Amino acid sequence: MLKALNIQKKFGNLHILKGVNLEVNKGEIVAIVGASGAGKSSLLNILGTLDKADSGQVIIDGIDTSALSSKQLSAFRNHKIGFIFQFHHLLVEFTALENVCIPAYIAGTSKALAEKRAIELLNKLGLGERLHHKPAQLSGGEQQRVAVARALVNSPALIFADEPSGNLDSNNARELHELFLQLRDEFNQTFIIVTHNEDLANLSDRKVLMRDGLIVQE
Numbered sequence: 001m002l003k004a005l006n007i008q009k010k011f012g013n014l015h016i017l018k019g020v021n022l023e024v025n026k027g028e029i030v031a032i033v034g035a036s037g038a039g040k041s042s043l044l045n046i047l048g049t050l051d052k053a054d055s056g057q058v059i060i061d062g063i064d065t066s067a068l069s070s071k072q073l074s075a076f077r078n079h080k081i082g083f084i085f086q087f088h089h090l091l092v093e094f095t096a097l098e099n100v101c102i103p104a105y106i107a108g109t110s111k112a113l114a115e116k117r118a119i120e121l122l123n124k125l126g127l128g129e130r131l132h133h134k135p136a137q138l139s140g141g142e143q144q145r146v147a148v149a150r151a152l153v154n155s156p157a158l159i160f161a162d163e164p165s166g167n168l169d170s171n172n173a174r175e176l177h178e179l180f181l182q183l184r185d186e187f188n189q190t191f192i193i194v195t196h197n198e199d200l201a202n203l204s205d206r207k208v209l210m211r212d213g214l215i216v217q218e
C-alpha cells in the first residue's frame, strides 16, 4: 500500500529525516510515535505528499509520487489520500454535510452521488441527526467525526492522521479510536497515525518509534 525508501529532509542546517524506510500494508493501522521533535509530523507530511523529501521515494498504491507534477499530485491526493488533523479544519460557514461533500465535488462527483455517500458516512458515524449543523453547533467529538467522514468520502487508499485525538477529552478520544478500528475491520481501511496518545498507539496494529530523524524500532 505504501513504501517509503530512504526519505531524507533538511530544513536549513537541520537534518530532520535521515533516511527513513517504512512499509505499510493494506488494512493496517500504523502508529508513528516518539519524542517531540523526532520528525514524526515532517515524515507524515512527506508520506502524505503535502511536502517533498529532499531525496528518497514514496510509493503509494504502486505509484511513485515523486514522479508526479504538482497538478497530478493534487488530483492524486484528492482521490487516494484522506487527512485528519488535530484541529478538524472544517469550513465554519458550511454544514457538516457540505463539509463532507467538498472533496467529492473536487473529485468531480455529482451533487446527488456526493450527498448520498456523505449521508451514508455521517449516518454510520452517528451524525445522521447533525447533517445540517455548522461546526460551531457541534461538539468537539462530533466535529472530529465530521472530519473523519470528510477524509473517507472519496474512499481513499490511505488515511493520514496527525494527533487526531489530541484535542478531544478521553471519552471522545476513545470513541474516535474505536471508529478507526471499525473502519479497518469493515473496509480494510489503512491508517498512518502520528500520536502521543498511548491508548491509540497500543491499539494500532504496529507502533513505529522515531528518534532523531530515524525509525529506530518497527
Ligand SMILES: Nc1ncnc2c1ncn2[C@@H]1O[C@H](COP(=O)(O)OP(=O)(O)OP(=O)(O)O)[C@@H](O)[C@H]1O
Pocket (backbone or CB within 6 Å): 011, 014, 016, 034, 035, 036, 037, 038, 039, 040, 041, 042, 043
Ligand atoms: N518548516 C520547518 N522549518 C524548519 N524547521 C522545521 C520545520 N518543520 C519542522 N521543523 C523542525 O524539525 C524537527 C522535527 O519536527 P516535527 O514536527 O516533524 O517533529 P515531531 O516529532 O512531529 O514533534 P511533535 O511531537 O512535537 O509534534 C523539529 O526540530 C522542528 O523544529
